[in-house]
Amino acid sequence: MKPWLSALLILLGSTPAFANGAMASFPAGGVEFKDSADISIAREDLRLGPGEVRVQYRFVSTAAEPQTVTIGFPLPRVPSSPDTPDSVGAVEGSGGDMRNYLGFGVSVDERPLIPILHEFAWLGEKDVTATILAAGLPLIxxxxxxxxxxxxxxxxxxxxxxxxxxxxxxxxxxxDPLWDYQAIYEWSQEFTPGETEVDIRYKPLMGWPGDFGSTYEVGEHADSACVDDALRAEIAAREADGHYYQVAQLDYITQTAKHWHGPIGEFNLTIDASQPENWAASDSGVLFASCPVAPTQLGEHEWGFTAKDYVPDRDVRVFFYFFD
Incomplete structure (x- = not known):
């Protein structure tokens, strides 16, 4: 099997989880991670916002010889039906191509790459790609x-x-199609002894789940993003002024970093709580909750967290609250 460096995205309901890279193989039907004995993440700069997700890696190889590996980046699974609120569309600049539904882009050592596209159709955990194509139907x-x-x-x-x-x-x-569609981008690169930088960016597929029963304020789901009394009080104050929120959830998997050699040398998380230009909201700003780290304010709309020799034991979850 090929060695893979994979950023695994998992769709949770209508909300995706984005992931750190790990050496892996890609057998039919899923991603199987493989440990790396001589490539480590010296630095990871992760920026999470409703308008863009960007992750910059600085890898260091201690191997004596160059290693050529295949890089894989699965996008989240999305409903294939074009007739539902959760259906996806082509992003700006894609020429109407719906397959790159996150506007995925990657560069290695500041050189943009054009990855190879692999497409899958999933019914639950069953790969039904061949059946759909044999019927002459589009995957999305x-x-x-x-x-x-x-x-x-x-x-x-x-x-x-x-x-x-x-x-x-x-x-x-x-x-109406009932399967989920998934695009996986792949490219090959050489890890020479020393440093290699990988820069990945995309537009998050957020979804707009309804907050029935205030699950984004109290209870187990709220606890998963460390929603606290201070945030609940701020929400209540805005609602008392006649402003009500919609919430968008963004998850990012960091625990796959454990498959690299050693901890993340330096981990920098920035949460961008600014409002995308095309999203209508009041001037009161965007509130957010995040777990497991407690970021400190860096600027008007930016919050940050930094750690040395970071070993993630829990994935990052962020709720963004947008008020009308």
Whole structure:
């Protein structure tokens, strides 16, 4: 199997978790991490915000010879249906290509790379890519394309897909895809003895879950982001003035760093609590909660956390509260 450096993204409901890199192989059906004996993360600068996620790694190889490895970056799984609130669309600058739904970009030692795209369709944990392609259906598409392609199915083909739980609807009528789509980007690079810098950025797929029962203020879910009494009091004060929030959740997996040699030499987390230009909200600003680290304020909308020889024992979770 190939050695992989993988940043694993896991979709939690409508919200993705983004992840640190780890040496891994990529067998059919999932990512299996492999430990690295001679490549360590000397520094990681992680910036989490509702408008962009950016992670800059400085890797150090103590191997005597250069190592060529394959780099893999899975995007989160997203619903393939073009007819749901959680469906995705093409990002600006993609030329209408829906496959790069996070606007993913990567550079190595300041040189931009064009990665290879791998595409998957998942029904639960089952890889159904081959079945979807054999039926002549797109793995992900806009509403118009899906209508045209699904209309070409014969009655027998449509009946079989419905029976398999891959589509919903009445054979011969409108059908809706039920699988999740995932894009995985891959490239190869050489780790020479010494330092290698990798810079990855993308637009987070946040989702806008409803806060039924105030689960983003109290209870187990709120505790997972270290929501405290001070934040609850600030929320209550704004609501008393007639402002109410929508919440966006962003998760980032850091524990895969344990697969590298030693701890993260220097870990710098910045939370950008500014409001993206195209998101309507009041002038009262964006509130947030984060766990497991407690950042300190760096500027008007920036908060930071720094640690040396960092060994993450819990993944990062951030709630952003946007008020009308």
């Amino acid at each position: 598409s806009d509403y118009e394309t899906w209508q045209v392609q699904s209309a070409k199915l014969s009655l027998e083909e449509a009946t079989a897909l419905v029976a398999a739980g891959l589509v919903y609807g009445k054979p011969g009528g409108y059908l």
